[in-house]
Amino acid sequence: MTDWMHGTESSETIRLGFIPLLDAAPLIMAQEAGFFAEEGLDVSLYRQPSWSSLRDRVGVGMLDGAQMLGPMALAINMGLGAPPCPVISPMVLSRNGNAITARRALYEQLTSTGFDLSEPSEAACALARVVASSDEPIRLGIVYAWSTHYLQLLDWLASAGLSPGPGLELVTVPPPEMMTALAYGSVDLACVGEPWNSLMEYHGLGQILATGCQVWQNAPEKVLGVRRDWAQANPEKLRALMRALVRCCRWLDDPDNRELVHRILVHPHYLGSAIEPLGDQGESLFHPRVQQHFFRQSANFPWLSQAQWLLSRMRLRNQGEQLLETPDLDSIFRPDLYRKVAESLSLDAPIMDYKDEGEHRQPFVVEGVRGQVEVAPDALIATACQD
Amino acid sequence: MSADQSGVRVMLVDNEPERAAMVCDALTSEGYEVVGQRSSTRGLVAAVAQEEPDVVIIDMDSPDRDTLESMSALNEHAPRPVVFFASDDSDSHTIQQAVNAGVSAYIVDGLEQHRVKPIVEVAVARFEAFQSLRHQLEETRTALEERKDIERAKGLVMKQNNCSEDEAFHSMRKLAMDRNQKLSEVARQLIEVLGGAEGAGSPEAMDD
Numbered sequence: 001m002t003d004w005m006h007g008t009e010s011s012e013t014i015r016l017g018f019i020p021l022l023d024a025a026p027l028i029m030a031q032e033a034g035f036f037a038e039e040g041l042d043v044s045l046y047r048q049p050s051w052s053s054l055r056d057r058v059g060v061g062m063l064d065g066a067q068m069l070g071p072m073a074l075a076i077n078m079g080l081g082a083p084p085c086p087v088i089s090p091m092v093l094s095r096n097g098n099a100i101t102a103r104r105a106l107y108e109q110l111t112s113t114g115f116d117l118s119e120p121s122e123a124a125c126a127l128a129r130v131v132a133s134s135d136e137p138i139r140l141g142i143v144y145a146w147s148t149h150y151l152q153l154l155d156w157l158a159s160a161g162l163s164p165g166p167g168l169e170l171v172t173v174p175p176p177e178m179m180t181a182l183a184y185g186s187v188d189l190a191c192v193g194e195p196w197n198s199l200m201e202y203h204g205l206g207q208i209l210a211t212g213c214q215v216w217q218n219a220p221e222k223v224l225g226v227r228r229d230w231a232q233a234n235p236e237k238l239r240a241l242m243r244a245l246v247r248c249c250r251w252l253d254d255p256d257n258r259e260l261v262h263r264i265l266v267h268p269h270y271l272g273s274a275i276e277p278l279g280d281q282g283e284s285l286f287h288p289r290v291q292q293h294f295f296r297q298s299a300n301f302p303w304l305s306q307a308q309w310l311l312s313r314m315r316l317r318n319q320g321e322q323l324l325e326t327p328d329l330d331s332i333f334r335p336d337l338y339r340k341v342a343e344s345l346s347l348d349a350p351i352m353d354y355k356d357e358g359e360h361r362q363p364f365v366v367e368g369v370r371g372q373v374e375v376a377p378d379a380l381i382a383t384a385c386q387d
Numbered sequence: 388m389s390a391d392q393s394g395v396r397v398m399l400v401d402n403e404p405e406r407a408a409m410v411c412d413a414l415t416s417e418g419y420e421v422v423g424q425r426s427s428t429r430g431l432v433a434a435v436a437q438e439e440p441d442v443v444i445i446d447m448d449s450p451d452r453d454t455l456e457s458m459s460a461l462n463e464h465a466p467r468p469v470v471f472f473a474s475d476d477s478d479s480h481t482i483q484q485a486v487n488a489g490v491s492a493y494i495v496d497g498l499e500q501h502r503v504k505p506i507v508e509v510a511v512a513r514f515e516a517f518q519s520l521r522h523q524l525e526e527t528r529t530a531l532e533e534r535k536d537i538e539r540a541k542g543l544v545m546k547q548n549n550c551s552e553d554e555a556f557h558s559m560r561k562l563a564m565d566r567n568q569k570l571s572e573v574a575r576q577l578i579e580v581l582g583g584a585e586g587a588g589s590p591e592a593m594d595d
Contacts, residue, residue, distance in 0.1 A: 052452040052491070060486040081456060083482060144453045145460035164461075172457040174450040 014043045014241060017054045017066035020271045021175070022194040022286070023094040023222045024067055025261055026294060030248035032264045033257075038247075039240040047269065050174075051144050052081075058227060059085040065226030067093060069147045070310050073225045078327050081146065086228035089307075090337040091242055091300045092220040093249065095376065097292040098149035098212030099197040100156065106130070106138070106188045107207045120214035120381055124160035127189075127209075131162065137169045141178055141187030151313045152215040153191040159215075159381045176274070182206050193221075195275050198287045202277045213291045217361075218299070218376040220306050221292075228331075242341040249294035258285050297363055297376035298350060300338065305354040307333040339369065348373050395419050395498070397506060398440035402426040402449060406517040410444065413513050419506065428455045432462055440466075441498040444510045447489040455493065466493035481507060488514040533571035540574035543581040 009015065018024040027045055030036050036043045046063060048054040055072060057063045059082055068076070073089040075081065102110060110117060115126035131138050142150050157163055164170045173181045175196050181187040182205045189209070190200065200206045212219065224245060231238050251257055262278065262285050265271045278285045286292050293299055307329045335353045342349040348368035355366065358380040365372045397419050401407040404426075411421045422438040425431070428451035435443070443466045445452060459467045481504055485491065488511045494503055537559070544555035563573040 049448045049450050050452040052456050053447045056447070056486045056491065060483045062486065081459075083479070142457065145457035150457075170461055172454040172461070174454055176450065 009044055010042070012042050014041060014065070014237060015046065015063045016043060017046045017048045017057060017063045019048055019051060019054060019067065021097070022265070022271070022275075022292060023097045024270070025252055025265065026093045026245050026248050027067055028264060028270050029252060029261060030244045033248065033251065033260070035244040035248040035251070036241075039244040041237065041240055041244060043241075051146070055082055058087065058225065059083060061227065061230075064230045065224060067222050068225035069144075070220045070223055070306070071146055071148060071151065071314055073223050073332060074307065074311055074314065074327060074329075075146055076225070077332050087225045087332070088228050088231050088334050088337075089223045089225050089302055089332055090231075090238070090334040091224050091245065091341075092302055093222045093224055093245065093300070094292060094294050095218045095221055095299045096211070096213040096290055097194050097221045098152060098191065099194070099208045099287070099290055100153060100210045101182070101190045101192070101197045101200045101206040102209040103182050103185065103188045103190075103206045104204070105185075107209065110209065117209065120156060120210040121159040123209050124156050124162060127157075128160040128162050131167045134167070137167050138189065139169045139171050139187045140164065141171050141173045141181055141190040141192070143173065143175050143178070143192050145172070146314075148216075148219060148221055148310075149191050149193060149212060151310075151317060152212045152219070154317055155313070155381055156210055156215045179203065179205060194287060194290055194292060195271065195278060195285075197290065198278060198284070199274065201287075208287070208289055211290050215381045217379045218291075218297075219378075220302070220310075223302065238337070239341055239344070242337070243345055246295070246300055246341060246345060246347070249300055252294040253296050261285060297374050299376065301349055301375075302333040302335050302338055303350075303353065303355060303357075304330055304333050304335060305357050308354075309357045343369065350375065395442065395502060395506065396422045396438070396440040398422055398435070398438060398443045399424045400426070400428055400431070400443060400445040400449065400451065400455075402446065403517070406446075406514065409517055410510050410513040413509050414506065417505075417509055419509075427451050428458075431455065431466075432458055435466060435495060439495075441495055442503055442506050443493040443495065444506070445491050445493065447486070447491050452491060459493070466495045478504070481511075484508075484511050488518070490514050533574070536571055536574040536578060539582075540577040543577060547581055 016027055018027045031043055031045055048057070051069065051072065054066050055076055058066050059076065068089070073087060076085050076087050078084060109130050110123065110126040113126040113129045115122040117123045117126060140153070142153065144150065154163070162168060171187055173187060175192055178187070178190045178192050178196055179200055182190050182200055190196070190206065197208050201208060226238065252261065262275070266273060266275050311329065339349045348370045350366045350373050351369055352366065355375070357378055360377045361379045362377050363374055364377070366375055397414055399407050399410055399421060401410070401424070407424050411424060414421050422440050423434060425434065427449070445455060455466065485507050490507060490510045492503060492507045540559060541552060541555045544550070544559060545552060548555065559573055559577070560570060563570045566573065
């Protein structure tokens with residue numbers, strides 16, 4: 001799985017790509033805990049060295065689908081950064097999972113500003129204060145510009161009137177190198193997905209300053225993306241694949257299974273020994289502040305309003321500026337397909353495709369196909385101060 | 388190679404030095420100028436400013452690709468991905484081949500697409516050649532390992548059955564034919580069964 005293999009696959013095999021992050025767990029555990037097999041599926045998982053390569057391999061059909069970043073599912077259809085490839089996204093695989101971790105020295109400076117760092121927008125104000133009084137630029141490490149975490153970072157900065165510039169430099173660093181960069185001070189703030197924030201805290205290199213869920217509550221972090229031509233040629237297989245993944249996501253939300261999840265993910269084919277410190281018992285595998293989850297409160301439902309939201313944020317940040325037309329979002333996010341799969345599993349799903357994003361600070365209830373369905377809150381960061 | 392290709396400057400980012408040397412030689416002999424070989428994208432923007440390449444070729448298995456693509460989104464002086472528009476069949480074929488071979492290409496300051504394509508093709512050919520070389524090497528190594536396993540299993544069978552080398556070999560070959568397995572597989576199984584603790588060889592599971 002580490003390398004690209006042309007192994008013993010048949011035409012029946014579904015080839016899926018993943019990136020070694022905690023939120024690859026739905027694909028990995030569906031394979032290892034037998035959810036794919038129970039649906040009669042033969043799946044090969046391929047670990048990818050970068051999001052760019054994952055995208056390109058889906059693009060040319062070496063992979064039928066993959067764990068994708070929410071914005072990537074849109075970008076790949078729009079041909080941003082690569083030739084366009086029609087991909088559909090019939091379900092969300094995970095919600096939350098990113099954080100912004102501050103180097104210890106910077107964290108102390110931020111604390112001394114007197115702002116309440118537990119409030120994300122106040123933490124951003126504290127950063128603005130430090131940036132204003134610092135002779136040296138503060139360096140912000142990011143992993144990938146076409147990602148949820150980068151868009152969340154920019155919204156977090158904007159909540160205090162900040163944006164990257166001369167005093168606040170953006171540096172791009174691959175995830176496994178982020179810890180070293182933070183340790184040696186080549187970045188002061190690291191914006192990255194889990195497990196890297198937990199590991200930076202564990203190794204005493206930094207402290208989580210704000211989490212993705214404090215910026216966009218319960219955003220669609222990773223989605224299932226499959227080539228549209230594959231989906232059209234294999235409708236039954238797609239349904240079975242989604243059933244396996246939904247069942248696996250429900251299983252992942254159960255804390256009793258964490259120990260097994262840790263034991264599998266630590267394998268070198270998957271995330272590797274880097275995550276060993278996160279506990280044999282699995283009790284610290286998912287950082288409580290990050291609120292990463294996979295199933296509860298309709299997590300898997302691909303809201304079209306969230307596709308719109310992602311697109312609006314990408315546009316705001318000049319991603320897709322060369323684009324003339326709005327992509328046909330309802331041919332990309334496919335709540336209709338999700339609803340059918342949910343029904344075959346006797347699960348309920350919202351009857352509507354849109355909700356008012358940013359309007360709900362508490363869990364709320366919408367009308368479902370069978371009855372009422374609980375949906376997670378979706379508040380967005382508020383602006384706290386404008387210097 | 389058409390004459391207008393001379394003067395096109397190429398930068399290589401590949402952490403496989405032998406492969407990079409092969410690509411470098413091939414490009415140089417086609418009249419391109421290779422301006423610097425690097426094993427990662429660290430400091431790439433500065434290097435691009437200094438060396439002024441027209442094209443950057445990067446190994447697809449490098450985790451640095453995301454770094455490079457982010458740079459292109461954030462820094463107008465960073466190399467940009469080559470996007471061959473799939474309107475042309477030969478272009479989409481080039482993309483397919485490049486991804487299969489593990490080559491990705493980025494352009495700096497808008498070199499025309501038709502001038503990038505032959506460079507990508509040269510790199511793809513070298514990447515493929517390197518891959519098949521490595522494959523051959525692996526095959527040779529496997530063949531050697533297999534021969535060693537067969538010798539060892541033969542010794543164990545001789546000891547177990549108190550028989551001659553020839554007899555041991557024949558019984559192994561018969562076993563292989565009966566089971567429709569390769570002789571080397573039978574040898575490995577025998578080592579596991581007969582070799583005991585000292586025979587802790589390959590941990591691979593036998594799938595039967």
